[in-house]
Amino acid sequence: MSxxxxxRKDYKLRSLAETDVAADAVAQFGRxxxxxxxxxxxxxxxxxxxTASADGVPSARIVLLKGYDEKGFTFFTNYESFKGQQLGENPRACLVFFWKELERQVRITGIIEKVSQKESEEYFISRPQGSRLGAWASPQSQVIPNREWLETKEAELKAIYGDNDVPKPxxxxxxxxxxxxxxxWQGRxxxxxxxxxxxxxDEGAWKIERLAP
Structure with missing residues (x-):
């Protein structure tokens, strides 16, 4: 076994030059x-x-992008989770996409804010019933006794709501x-x-620079 x-892999699919990219970072992400x-x-x-806590302790995990526009990049989660706690202490974060099939990576660093209650409600009701029940059943990031405890909570919620709408927690x-x-980042x-x-x-424009690999 090696x-x-x-x-290692040698990247050879594409290139990326300053003349190839959009003037706006979000527009380039869209491409x-x-x-x-x-x-x-x-x-x-x-x-x-x-994310990082107020005293600088880092943490990272995979989440799913649920939307992007000129205002920023949106994802949803439990506000009381570990990441929610860190974002409350330190509202700065970094997102990284790695699309290995295209030999590309995008790294986005910025400031975190909560979306509106209306946006959260609209997305929540679009989720499958099971995911909505799960948002209530799971005290995300907290220690629980065992798997059975979680399944019991889910069963109790199913009995309460059945096929009816589940409100957003x-x-x-x-x-x-x-x-x-x-x-x-384009692999070469x-x-x-x-x-x-x-x-x-400061004026809202984007400064574009090449970094050494």
Missing amino acids: SIADI WWEEAVASQIDEVNAMTLA PHWGGYRLKPIVVEF ASRLHDRIQYTLQ
């Missing part, structure tokens, strides 16, 4: 997003969400990451990757 250090969707990547909206909703720095041969970074300026 050693871990011997595992890459459409190409990723067209490539039929499995769970194309999966992204790493990195008060502790559940959306966050929006407002981008400040966005990096587009010999580890000489293309890295184009956008930095938001």
